Structure formats: structure tokens, C-alpha cells
Amino acid sequence: MRSDGLRLDHRPFALPGTRAQYGPDRSVDVLHVDLELHPDLQRRRLDGICTTRVEAIAGTVDAVVLDAVDLQISGVRDEHGAALEFSQREQRLRVAFARPLARGERYEFSVAYAVEQPRRGLYFIAPETAYPERPLQAWTQSQDTDARHWFPCVDYPGERFTFSTTIVVPKGLFAYSNGRLISRLDEGEQSVFRYELEYPLSSYLTSLVVGEFAAHHDRCGEVPVSWYVEPARAEDGERSFGKTAQMMDVFQRRIGVPYPFPLYGQIAVHDFTFGGMENSSATTQTDRTLHDQRAHADFSSDPLVAHELAHQWFGDLLTCRDWSQAWLNESFATFFEAVFREADLGWDEYLYDVLGMVKSYVREDSERYRRPIVCNLYREPIDLFDRHLYEKGGAVLHMLRGELGEEVFWRSINRYVSDNQWQSVETLDLVRAVEHASGRNLRWFTDQWIERGGHPDLSLSYAYDDAQQLLKLRVKQKQAIDAEHPPYRFTLEIGLLAERPAAPARDHGTAPLSGERRLRVQIDEAEHLFALPVSGEPALVRIDPGNFVLKTLALEAPPEVLAAILRADPDPVSRIRAAKALAADGSRVAVEALRAALLEDPFWGVQAEVADALGETRAPWALEALSAATGVPHPKARRAVAAALGNWRSVRAAEALLPLAGEDASYFVMAAALEALGKTRDGRAFELLVRQLQYPSWAQVVACGALRGLAELADERAVSAILDSMVYGRPEPLRRAALGAAGRAAALLERQRTRILDALTAQADDARQFLVQLACIAALEAIGDVRALPVLARLEGGEDPRVRRPAAEAAIKIQEGSRKPVELARLRDDLDALKEENRRLRERIEELARR
CATH class of the missing domain: 1.10.390.10 (Neutral Protease Domain 2)
Incomplete structure (x- = not known):
């Protein structure tokens, strides 16, 4: 579904049957939770005693209700050891106090419990026949409401309490939790770890990790900074987490508030469900972020590490009152990823x-x-x-x-x-x-x-009036506007220069250039025409320096103006915007400017976006420009060049891609080239793609690229290799890529669709690898076959909330697609064929013109 100015039919976020959610009433304030934990990694069992101290908020409180899913409760006692009455119903545990509590009165009770094979919240990892190299580990992931699966609690972000843990594990294993490690004692064949956190946290920020780990210690001023990885991954850990102390220093200076906890640690675990989790003082990270030296050239863990560290302020020190306010956690952490990038790599x-x-x-x-x-x-x-x-x-x-x-x-x-x-x-x-x-x-x-959905969709044009010495600037909001969707209100800054810089400056920031005049115009209507007084025609007009306004923008200007922006504006986003417009123009001025930017722009991001824009044109001159740029130094720019070359089904494109697909210093360049090579449908591609499935690379990056290339090849011989890479026992990244490839192959190979669909539906219920299951749902959605609806309905009604919405959305899209008239599909096919015929005709005309 495209977004344009004529539509109000965005698919609603709320699924059928959705109700407004509000926080629960509170009869008590939870002050402290202490856990005594005995994890049994072989039996996938946790025995625990959860001691909770509460203070009555309302008067005459005679009981407390805790969240407790699948917990086997063996008894509840007060602080004196007297048994208390309790009952379990609908995933709740009700504990009756020995007597009603008056407002402000405190009470402490302990719940003895066990859980085996927990559905969520606590995960046990162990070697098995399909994955014999897996480590023996246990770890928790409590966000958003999964702490209730491993200890009884008020599982809601607005409830905060201090926290302590005692963890008993077999000797030789390391146990990790929130706060300071107070003691570590060996008692016979067991080790006992005691952690205490004197600062309040929410249940979703609690943590337990058990396994074999090697520690590395650093400092940021007086704050100890540590990370823990499997012993064989120590060098990878340094590459991934080595800038943590630097990040902490940057954030402390920017926020103006010291890091809030007495220490900070990160621990990388196997098969983690997400990228990272900002447990207070003790972040859990996925071991997928640990990478080798070759990957480090164009992959970094810094965004993930910075995100989770920023949460220690935004999420842990300050916690969203309820989940509807979660942007105060996640948006801030996302923004601070960029804040560190600015401090480390520039504006x-x-x-x-x-x-x-x-x-x-x-x-x-x-x-x-x-x-x-x-x-x-x-x-x-x-x-x-x-x-x-x-x-x-x-x-x-x-x-x-x-x-x-x-x-x-x-x-x-x-x-x-x-x-x-x-x-x-x-x-x-x-x-x-x-x-x-x-x-x-x-x-x-x-x-x-924040409270309204959407964003302004702008078109902007300007022209110089020599007679009146005015720059006439027209700004139009193209999105649908009515009483319920008024025009957006924002300030747009404009920069005017009489002389254009010779080249764009790197990391210039937001300050005006030498001789630049800045104006701010207020936008609050559907259309504005501003007449800006100038002393002569500006050599460079800068629109929204710093790209501060959240918007989509179509800049309507002659190619000479766009070329000037691309050659001189220090703002990389402005140059990218100009490049996209120039690629659509295709004039000689545009071609020359884009070729120069692809090879010479000082920032790799602009080079990459220019490559993408050139690929979208599918023009012969763009193919030649990209073919000449396969040696650009920055691997991320080179990756974009390789990907863009996949827009041509031609021998020329394949010849440019074959060397990159065969070997490159960057895994990611090779992967992009392999996928693009498949898109060319070149006869030499199949054998190389199959061979590169065996190429050893971090996270199977190269093999994943080969799978995507095989799917794009639209060759029935590729299906067996794709399906073979999906099976349980293959590396998890490879399985996810294979599922995506299967979805694409099914769309391209009508005769193989049933075979592929059967393979996907057969494994859709397999929840052993969560991210693989999500990839399977996405592949079923991509195929769009109504035969997938029963399995998607089953997943939507299943017990895992992480899966229910993706399954529901996939089913809705498949149902919508099945209702489209056959005539509409035929019209679209005819239109696509006409577009392809026109493109070929344009290429022949351009070739004749060059002669």
C-alpha cells in the first residue's frame, strides 16, 4: 500500500477485538523482592523462594494478588514462618495476609515455588543432536510481561522495588544478576552467588543468567564496566563491547546526570530472543553481535551496546508508567544510538x-x-x-x-x-x-x-524573481487534510548563499556556512508561498539544514540546481535528496553529477544512496556508472553498488558482480553481490551461488546472500538447496535467510509453490527458535497463498503473544490479496509489461544518441 496525498486508508494498528489498555489498581506498594534460586539446567527446572515486602496503600488490605504463570506453589509463609492461605486462578496467585493491613503498614511473605519447562521468561539452552556445539546456559528475558513465568510478582512497569538474589549453581558455572556481587562461596559441589541492588527496578528489568563465561573488566571513572562472553569469544567480546566506557562518558556529559548504578555489566548469551535487554546494571546481549575482525570492517555492535546503555537512564532510572508510554524508553534509547555515533564518528x-x-x-x-x-x-x-x-x-x-x-x-x-x-x-x-x-x-x-499518527508529505519548489529580487518559495503539504487531519505545524529553516562552496565539507554540523544567511518560516497551512528578499540569485539554497523536520519531501528544481546541492551542500541528507531527484531526471547534467558523487562524495552514506538511486533508473548510463564503481573503497558503499547492479538482467551487470560475489574483503559485499547476481538471471550464476553456500563467514552472511540469490534466479534447481537450508540443525541465521528465500522463490516459481508452501506450513508451529518462527510467518505472508490461513489462524490463537500479531497481520494481508479481482491482476501484468517495453525502447534511444 503506497502512501500519497490522496488516501486516508492506512491499515489500522488495532486488530479486531482490541480494547484500550490501562494500568492496574494498586492496593500495596512493592518495596523489595528477594529471590533464592536453584536452577537445574539439565532438567530445565527452577526451584525458588520469592520473599516480597509490601506496604499498604489503601486501608484494610487483606491480600495481595501476584502474577504467576505455570508456577507450582508449594507454600506461602509470613516473616515469622507461619503458613498463609493462598489460591491460584487464571495465572494469578492470591496471598491472604494473616490480618488486614492499615495504610502505610508493611508486611513480608515468602512464596516457595518451582517451574519446569517454562513457556517464556526463563530459557534453558543445552547441546542436542541437531546442535551439539550449543553451550549449557540458562537466562531470562522478562520484558514486557514475562517475569511472571519465573517468579511471582506484580508484573507491571509502574511497580518498582529494590532487588536481591541468591543463586545456587553447580561449581564451575557462573551466575549473574542485577546489582553488586556481594559474595561468591563454594559449598561442596555448588557455588552460591549473592547479588544486591539497592536502587528500585521494575519486574521486566530483573535478570538471571547461568553458564560458563569469561569476564573482562574496564572502568569509566569510578564506575566498574564489565562484560562476559563464552571463554572462546574473548577477542570478539572486546570488538563488540570495547567502547562501552567511552559511551558511558558521552552519555553522562550529554545528559548531565551520572550513570545511575554502582556498576555496569553486559553478558552475551546464546539464542537470545532479541538484540539486547537493558536489565538494571546487568544488560543481557545476544551472542549474535559477537563478530570477527573481517566482519568488523563494516559491522559494529556499537548501536546495540549504546542503545542498551542509554536505557540505564531512559527505562531504568526513569521507567515508563505503563506500556502505552514506552516511547520514553525505546525512542530515547534509539536517539542516543545516534548521539554516540555523532560523538564517535561525526555529524x-x-x-x-x-x-x-x-x-x-x-x-x-x-x-x-x-x-x-x-x-x-x-x-x-x-x-x-x-x-x-x-x-x-x-x-x-x-x-x-x-x-x-x-x-x-x-x-x-x-x-x-x-x-x-x-x-x-x-x-x-x-x-x-x-x-x-x-x-x-x-x-x-x-x-x-506523539499523540497523532502520520507525518507531513511535502513538495517544495523555489524560483528567483530578478525584477523584484525575491526568492519565491512554495511549500505544499500533500497528505490528506481535513477536519480530523489538519495541516502539520512546524518551522522550516532555509539557508541562502551567494557563493557556492567548491565541495561539501565533512561533519560541518548545523552552523551556517561562511556567508550563509538563515531564515525560518512557519508552516501551518496546506500551502504557503513565501517571498524572501535577496540581493541576487542564490548560488545555493539549503532546505532544512540538519534535516530536523520529520517529513517526506519532493524537491522540485531544475537539474542544475539539484547538481549544485549534490556538489556543495555539507548536509548529507540534502545531497541524498538531490541525488534521488537527479536520478529521476536523467539529463546530461544529472548523469555527470551522479557519476561524480558516486566516486567522489566524501561520505560513504551519500555514495550508497547514489548507487541505490542509479539502480532504480535501470538506465544504460547508470549501469555503466555502477560498473565503474565496484572498487569504491568504503565497504558499505561498495555493498550498495553491488546491490544496485541487481536491477539489470544483463551480461554487463553480471560481469561486474562476478568478481565481488567470488571474493571481497567484506562478507557483506559478497552477500550483496550474490543476491544481485541471482537477480541478473545470468547463466553463470547458479554454480557460483551453490558453491558459495559453503563459504565460511561470520553469522553465515555470505551463505545467506547466496540463498537470496538462488531465490532471485527463478531456477527450479535452486529449490532443493533452499529447502535443505531451512531444516532444524542448520545455523539459525541460515534458516532465517532460507525461509525468506523460500517465500521469494514461491512467488517466482509457480510450479514449485505447493512444494515450498508445504515445507513452510510443516514447520510454522516449531517454536524452538523464535526468530526462525517469525521468519516462517513472514515467508507465508510473502507467498500470499490462502492455503496458509489455517496455520496462521492457529498461531494467532496460540499461547505466544510475540507470534500472535505477526500471524494475524499475515493472515489479513493474504485475505486482502485474495479478494483482488483477476482483472486487476491482469491489468497490472499488462502495465508491467508496457513499462518494461518502454524501458527497453528508452535504452535503445539512449544508445543511438551516444553514437
């Missing part, structure tokens, strides 16, 4: 990271659904953890930085964090902090960007 990298946020959000907004960032219409909290919550919110914070200005923005962030330490927060707390720090009332800002 251009920061801006390009923010552009990536915008693109990711816009893709979800146009292809999946539209929703406000703050939203309490959801079935499960996990449904909210999407590109709106992460990337759109991060881009909104970048916009707030531009709206307030550098000094006021950071002063406001400091006030927000300082005023709300160890508290539950909602958006209004941020608004109040900005008001206190700046005097500005930004309630309109949060109403528009």
Missing part, C-alpha cells in the same frame, strides 16, 4: 542514522499501519515495540533538538532526567521539564508528533 554519521530512522518508520507507516506513538489500543504490550516506537520516536527527538536549539534541548533533557529519577514517567513529565528549562509550552508538539 554526518549522526544525520545518516536519523535518516535511517525516518526511512524505517515511513516504510512501516506506508506498508503496515499508521498509529500514534503513544497508544493504548493493543492486544499485547509486545505489539507496541515497532518502528513507530523506536525509529519514529527517535526522529521526533531529533526534531525536538532542532526546535529548541542545542543548548536548550540538552538543558531540557537534563531537567527531565533530574526531576524524575527513580520514578515512573509519562509524556507530560517531559513536556513539563521542557517548560521549566526553556519557558516553552510544547504541548502542541507532543499532541502533533
